[in-house]
Amino acid sequence: MISFKNVSCTFEDGAGIENATFNIEPGEFVCIIGPTGAGKTTFLKLIYMDIFPEEGTVGVDKYRSDKIKKRSIPMLRRRVGMVFQDFELLRDRSVFDNIAIPLHVQGVGMKMVKDEVENVLDRLGISDRRDHLPSQLSGGEQQIVSLARALVKDPLIILADEPTGNLDPAASLKVIELLEEINRDGTAILMATHNFSLVKDRGYRFMQIVDGEVQT
Amino acid sequence: MIDRFLYLVSEGIRSLWRTKTTALATISAIGIAASFVVFSAVVGENISGIIQIARGQYEFQVFFSEDVDNIRAAELVDQIDAIEGIKSASLITKEEAADIFQREFGENIFDLLEENPLPPGSVLKLQQPKDKRIDVNPIIKQIELVEGVDEVRYQGRLISFIERYYEGFFAAVTALAAAILFGTVILISNTIRLSIYARRDLIRILKLVGATDRFVRFPFMIEGILEGFFGSLVAAAVSYGFVEGSNYFLSLFTQYRLVWQFQIVALLVGVIVFFSFVGSMRAVRKFL
DSSP states (O other), X not given: OEEEEEXXXXXXXXXXXEEEEEEEOTTXXXXXXXXXXXXXXXXXXXXXXXXXXXXXXXXXXXXXXXXXXXXXXXXXXXXXXXXXXXXXXXXXXXXXXXXXXXXXXXXXXXXXHHHHHHHHHHHTTOGGGTTOOGGGSOHHHHHHHHHHHHHTXXXXXXXXXXXXXXXXXXXXXXXXXXXXXXXXXXXXXXXXXXXXXXXXXXXXXXXXXXXXXXXX | OHHHHHHHHHHHHHHHHHTHHHHHHHHHHHHHHHHHHHHHHHHHHHHHHHHHHHHHTOEEEEEXXXXXXXXXXXXXXXXXXXXXXXXXXXXXXXXXXXXXXXXHHSSOHHHHHSSOOOOOEEEEEEOOOTTSOOOXXXXXXXXXXXXXXXXXXXOHHHHHHHHHHHHHHHHHHHHXXXXXXXXXXXXXXXXXXXXXXXXXXXXXXXXXXXXXXXXXXXXXXXXXXXXXXXXXXXXXXXXXXXXXXXXXXXXXXXXXXXXXXXXXXXXXXXXXXXXXXXXXXXXXXXXX
């Protein structure tokens, strides 16, 4: 589903990844670990094709980084859910409206949007927060809303970039458990974190970035 | 498809509301500036009507040589009638000239001189091209070149005065409209630029969840078009106030009233909305 073949992508300050080759299969839960600045975000950006490799090829589903046309990138991103450390929620919109954004982008009808959003709100246990603004939620709840937004479009994979980075331990655990639950339902998860202690005994497949080298 | 369209339109309206202070300033600026164009156009259209009436009074009198008889005069009239810019040419025979003399001076020319020395002639009316200056000089020259024409008389000073100001007025209104429309494009473009800047979080999120460029741009286009539309409505209202105010002022010393013309306002709304679209397009292409 996701393949890296001899992928190199480095920056002027030396950060990035070099000559990475690996695959991620459907339904896997993969954890990328490494210190801050190791290249974990670069790794994720290569997958949703925000940046492109200097060498090698990244493949996601039927899309390949060396062949994809600019107009196809949005189609790729509709198949990939994203969760960020700082949640990336719109402050002036309710929980419901934030979660509905990917469905509107895909042209889903209003009735279907309502049903799908309510399903995901129920699934993640935040139905009672549907009309709240992000500022009225705790950090953990905001991250769950962010997760709901990623999940609502039924993605092949969810990319989670330091999803627990701004959360207290209890909220972090809650988010991790939700990611595992989503994974059990068949969605692949690729999570980047520098907090190894949080994930070390949970049976994930680990990849480590050390000096730009991806060790699987 | 319709759901997506409605969503994008609602996003455009939401965006307009979110940047309401800037939008209000833009709408007011467009409205006040464009109201001058509407008012000028309304006044121009009214003046145009007056000028057409004045032009209808333009009259050339052509006097033929003494040796031209009525038959030859009729041929000359046909010749003159064919000149470009002449709407009609009517023959004044020697006998009719004598009748005119009697009407004007109360004396019979035969009683005075025992003969009729008055030459035949012709009275000409000019064509009245709308929105175009009438230049009488080439017409006069062509008439004078016709063999048998002795003299051409016309209201030269009046015609020159009317035609000079008529042309100048329309040139000024056109230049003003062009400047305001250009200003509209820049204003809308800058407002949309600010709006894009204010909503960069939304743009980023939309792109991350798979929005196409068109999807991201559409609400900004709607926002710009709405600003233009509301601006043109303000212009319509303000210029209506101008017209009513002018009519009150005119009522103090004349029966003449400016006529409010809906077609001009409708045309202006359409033109401003179009240029708002251009301004929005400029901004989203440049800054998104």
